[in-house]
Amino acid sequence: QQQCEYQSRWLQKTFDFGEVPMNGGNVTKTFTIKNEGAEILKLTKVKTSCHCTKAQIVVDGDESPFFGMSGISSWVGEVKPGKEARLIVKFDQRYHGPQGVGPINRFVSIETNDKGNQKITFTLTGIVVKK
Secondary structure, three states, X not given: OOOOOOOEEEOOOEEEEEEEEOOOOOEEEEEEEEEOOOOOEEEEEEEEOOOOEEEEEEEOOEEOOOEOOOOOOOOEEEEOOOOEEEEEEEEOOOOOHHXXXXXXXXXXXXXXXXXXXXXXXXXXXXXXXOO
């Protein structure tokens, strides 16, 4: 039985929003996931570290549902060899109310069928300020 190796590259896995005004709109970051292997890269079990953070994956124009901290979805994204997917992360700085000011450190995890990267984590940081 032949064993397939999947290769993928995450161009950027961390992002700092800097100062995020409490009274501003939600902030968003898009990460790119590129399949550099010869087989289909499967993206599954997308989860965030807090209810204030939502994540969505777009593959070939098809949008996944928004994922959060609760539950595990049966959704599977398939990225063809040489193609890219986008991970869109939205942070709602007002979710925690007035006590939510200060440093933030949020994560989005994704499981894959890439034997070298079976679980990847994207990290977002920033400081929520009273503005």
